Amino acid sequence: MLKSLSxxxxxxxxxxxxxxxxxxxLLTIIAAAAAIAVERQTPLAVLRFWGDGFWNLLxxxxxxxxxxxxxxxxxxxxPVKRLLQRLAGFANNxxxxxxxxxxxxxxxSWINWGFxxxxxALFAKELARQIRVDYRLLVASAYSGFIVWHGGLAGSVPLTIATDGHFAIEQIGVIGTGETIFSLFNLGIVLMLFIAVPLINRMMLxxxxxxxxxxxxxxxxxETQRVRIKRPAERLENSMTLAWLVGIPGLLFLLDHFVLRGGGLNLNVVNFLFLFLAIVLHRTPRSLLESLHEAIKGGAGIVIQFPFYAGIMAIMVQSGLAETLSGALISLASEATLPFWTFISAGIVNIFVPSGGGQWAVQAPVMLPAAEALGVDVPRIAMAVAWGDAWTxxxxxxxxxPVLGIAGLKAKDIMGFCLIQLLLTGVIIAAGLTWL
Structure with a gap:
C-alpha cells in the first residue's frame, strides 16, 4: 500500500x-503579504522587519x-571510509x-542533529556504492531519521527550559530533562518512531x-596520487607531524571539555570534533585540503538561502504573525486536545521559522498561558512544540x-518519500503526545 501511495x-x-x-x-512573499493583510502592518514596516533581520543567522x-x-x-x-564500508557490508540487499x-x-540524530x-548522508553514499538500491529513497531514508532530533539529547526546547535564567523562568521555573527528554511519553514517541520510520521507508521501496x-x-x-616533494613548502603540506601537532591538542581540548568540565554536545562542539578528527585521520594537510575542495561544492545552497530564512523569521516574529497563527489554532483546544493543537501549530510555524530555539521564543508566550488556563502539563506542551518543529x-x-549537498541530489528527488513519512509520523507523534 505504501509503495502505491509513494x-x-x-x-x-x-x-x-x-x-x-x-x-x-515564495515563502518570503507569502510571509510579507500575510503580515500586511492579517497584522495590518504597513509595507514599509514589513520591509524594515525583513531587511533588519536578514543577517541574523550569519x-x-x-x-x-x-x-x-x-x-x-x-x-x-x-579510517572512516573503511569503517563505513564495513558497516555497509551488513546490508546484503x-x-x-x-x-x-x-x-x-x-x-x-537523537544524539545530535548536526551529527x-x-x-x-555519508552512510547513504557508502551504501549506494555497495548495494543496488533506489538512490532517492536511500537519501530520503537518511534524512527521515532527522525527525527525532528535537526529542533527543540536543533538543533546543527541552534544553532551554532546563537552563537557569531562561526567558520564561518566572512563569514555569526550571524544568529538568527528566520531565521532557527522558519522560515516559517522550521516550515512548522516540521508540515508536525507531520502529515505524525504518519500516515505512522499507515499504516504500x-x-x-x-x-x-x-x-x-x-x-x-x-585516488590520491603519491606526491613527489620538490619544494620545502610541499614538505610542510605533506607533513604528518605538522598535522598532528595541531590536531592532537584539539582532541585533548575536547577530552577536557567532556571529562574534566562535564560539557555537553552543541553545534560548535560537533564541528570542533569533526574538524580535529579529520585533521588527525587525514594525516597530512594536503589530504585534508583536497577533501575540503570536494566538500565545499555542496554548500552553495546554505550560503544563499539561510539569510532569506532569517528575514522570514523576522517578519513572522516582529509583525506578530507567528503569535496570531499559534493563538488561532490554540483557541480550538480543550484540556485533552491542547498538546495536539500545540503540535499542529508548531508544525505550521516551523515552515516559516525553521529554528527550534527561535520557534520556542515565538510560541511560548501563547502556549504557556493556554497550558496554565487549561491545567495541562507544561513539559508536555513544551515537547509538543519541539515535536511540531521537528515534524514538518x-x-x-x-x-x-546539507544532506542534499553531500548526496548530490535536489529537494524534489527525496521530498515525495518524505511527504509519506510526514503523514504517518504525524499520526504517531500526535497520538503519543495526547495519550501516552
Whole structure:
C-alpha cells in the first residue's frame, strides 16, 4: 500500500516542488503579504522587519556550512571510509540498506542533529556504492531519521527550559530533562518512531522498473596520487607531524571539555570534533585540503538561502504573525486536545521559522498561558512544540540542504518519500503526545 501511495507522491513532488531557493523566495512573499493583510502592518514596516533581520543567522549559517564541510572531510578520511564500508557490508540487499541507513540516522540524530544529518548522508553514499538500491529513497531514508532530533539529547526546547535564567523562568521555573527528554511519553514517541520510520521507508521501496539508481563510479573519490616533494613548502603540506601537532591538542581540548568540565554536545562542539578528527585521520594537510575542495561544492545552497530564512523569521516574529497563527489554532483546544493543537501549530510555524530555539521564543508566550488556563502539563506542551518543529522538517527543505549537498541530489528527488513519512509520523507523534 505504501509503495502505491509513494509513487504518486514522488511524481507530484518531482513535478511541482521547486528548487529550495525558489521555495524560500515564495515563502518570503507569502510571509510579507500575510503580515500586511492579517497584522495590518504597513509595507514599509514589513520591509524594515525583513531587511533588519536578514543577517541574523550569519553565525548559524556558518555553523551549518561547517557541519557539511567538516563532516564530509571526516567521512572522507581513510579510517572512516573503511569503517563505513564495513558497516555497509551488513546490508546484503536493497531493503536491508534502507532499514540500516534509517536506523543509523535515527540514532545519530537523537544524539545530535548536526551529527545525524552528516552521518546519515555519508552512510547513504557508502551504501549506494555497495548495494543496488533506489538512490532517492536511500537519501530520503537518511534524512527521515532527522525527525527525532528535537526529542533527543540536543533538543533546543527541552534544553532551554532546563537552563537557569531562561526567558520564561518566572512563569514555569526550571524544568529538568527528566520531565521532557527522558519522560515516559517522550521516550515512548522516540521508540515508536525507531520502529515505524525504518519500516515505512522499507515499504516504500519501489519496484525495479520504478527505481532510480546511481552509477557507483560517480560516488567514488579520485585516488590520491603519491606526491613527489620538490619544494620545502610541499614538505610542510605533506607533513604528518605538522598535522598532528595541531590536531592532537584539539582532541585533548575536547577530552577536557567532556571529562574534566562535564560539557555537553552543541553545534560548535560537533564541528570542533569533526574538524580535529579529520585533521588527525587525514594525516597530512594536503589530504585534508583536497577533501575540503570536494566538500565545499555542496554548500552553495546554505550560503544563499539561510539569510532569506532569517528575514522570514523576522517578519513572522516582529509583525506578530507567528503569535496570531499559534493563538488561532490554540483557541480550538480543550484540556485533552491542547498538546495536539500545540503540535499542529508548531508544525505550521516551523515552515516559516525553521529554528527550534527561535520557534520556542515565538510560541511560548501563547502556549504557556493556554497550558496554565487549561491545567495541562507544561513539559508536555513544551515537547509538543519541539515535536511540531521537528515534524514538518520532513517537508521543509531548509534542513535538508546539507544532506542534499553531500548526496548530490535536489529537494524534489527525496521530498515525495518524505511527504509519506510526514503523514504517518504525524499520526504517531500526535497520538503519543495526547495519550501516552
Amino acid at each position: 509513487r504518486p507522491a514522488v511524481k507530484l513532488v518531482e513535478r511541482y516542488l521547486p528548487d529550495p531557493y525558489i521555495f524560500v523566495l 553565525t548559524f549559517s556558518m555553523q551549518m556550512l561547517l557541519v557539511l564541510v567538516t563532516g564530509f572531510m571526516l567521512a572522507n578520511s581513510p 536493497a531493503g536491508a540498506a534502507i532499514i540500516l541507513v534509517t536506523l543509523v540516522s535515527l540514532a545519530a 545525524g544529518l552528516v552521518v546519515g 519501489p519496484d525495479e522498473r520504478d527505481s532510480v539508481y546511481i552509477d557507483p563510479s560517480l560516488l567514488e573519490e579520485e 522538517n520532513l517537508l521543509q527543505p531548509f534542513w535538508a540542504l
